[in-house]
Amino acid sequence: MSNLTKILIVLLTLSSIMLCGIVVTYVANADNFKEKYERTNSLQASAQQEKESLSTQLKEKIQQNDEREKSDKDQIAKLKIQADELNAKLNASTRQVNELIERTNSFAATTKDFQATTEKQAQLLASAQEEVKQLKAEQIKLTKELEQTSTAVVEKTALLEAAEADKRRLVEEKADLQNRMDKMLQGGARVAAAGGPVTQERGKAIAAAQTITDSSNIKGLISEIDAKRSWAALSIGQADGVKEGMKFHVTRGDEFICDLLIVDVDTDKAAGVLELVQQSPKVGDNASTIL
Amino acid sequence: MSPEALIKGTKPQAISNLYTVILAVAFGVVVATAAFVAYKCYFYYGTFWSAQ
Numbered sequence: 532m533s534n535l536t537k538i539l540i541v542l543l544t545l546s547s548i549m550l551c552g553i554v555v556t557y558v559a560n561a562d563n564f565k566e567k568y569e570r571t572n573s574l575q576a577s578a579q580q581e582k583e584s585l586s587t588q589l590k591e592k593i594q595q596n597d598e599r600e601k602s603d604k605d606q607i608a609k610l611k612i613q614a615d616e617l618n619a620k621l622n623a624s625t626r627q628v629n630e631l632i633e634r635t636n637s638f639a640a641t642t643k644d645f646q647a648t649t650e651k652q653a654q655l656l657a658s659a660q661e662e663v664k665q666l667k668a669e670q671i672k673l674t675k676e677l678e679q680t681s682t683a684v685v686e687k688t689a690l691l692e693a694a695e696a697d698k699r700r701l702v703e704e705k706a707d708l709q710n711r712m713d714k715m716l717q718g719g720a721r722v723a724a725a726g727g728p729v730t731q732e733r734g735k736a737i738a739a740a741q742t743i744t745d746s747s748n749i750k751g752l753i754s755e756i757d758a759k760r761s762w763a764a765l766s767i768g769q770a771d772g773v774k775e776g777m778k779f780h781v782t783r784g785d786e787f788i789c790d791l792l793i794v795d796v797d798t799d800k801a802a803g804v805l806e807l808v809q810q811s812p813k814v815g816d817n818a819s820t821i822l
Numbered sequence: 823m824s825p826e827a828l829i830k831g832t833k834p835q836a837i838s839n840l841y842t843v844i845l846a847v848a849f850g851v852v853v854a855t856a857a858f859v860a861y862k863c864y865f866y867y868g869t870f871w872s873a874q
Contacts, residue, residue: 532841536841537841540841540844540845541841541844543845543848544844544845544847544848547848547851547852548847548848548851551851551852551854551855554855554859555855555858555859558858558859558862559862561862563866564866565866565867565868566866
């Protein structure tokens, strides 16, 4: 055996050992690609299934979203229509409110004017009532003065009548004396019989005034009242000297209530019409012909 | 086999057993490597050569 063969054998052995070691190391460290492939394939299949299911769900969701979108669009359209109607109603209501506010303001102004006018009229009414009261008081005073003047006139008239009667009686006495003197002067010793004057001496006028005074001092009480017809009845009548046409003054304490003009007289009661009513008379108020 | 043996027509004899052993070791290493590779292929892929 040559040396070259020996060298080749050794080199072949060493190289085979080295290459086999490399191969063994590589194969020992090599991955199991089949397992990896199967695992990856199963993962891919599951991922595919998941993808399909997800795509199905996605389609369903898309359909649902489309349906929702359609329904939402319909609802939005309806709501827009309702919103437009409500806006129109709101505008109409706003106009009505503005009109009502304007009316209220005008009514308030009118009411203020009316109140001012009413206050003025109330003031005028109060002043007029005051004037009426004053005029009624003056009328009552004038009536009293008129009655007093009438009484004085009656007295004066009675005095005048008495004076005229005295004058006529004196004239008659004078004529009688003149006749007597003429007869005495004509020679007759006849003594005229004493004759009285034709006109009788009359009483004093004071008596008439006293009668009037007595008739005006009649006092009584209000027994019945008919406020609707302004009628009232007195508790005294013809037996107490009451006559038709008499005027009684109705008082309550120191207050003047009204006048009562007698139009109907009975024996023990009388009825009359209320005049110059200051307050509504009541049963029990005093009534007299003189205040 | 040496040329002399061929010429003489005698029975060839190994020159040295040492190199035969070396060759046997190399052959054994190659066979073992092939067996290991074959085992791995069958274990991983279920076949010795082609992919199923």
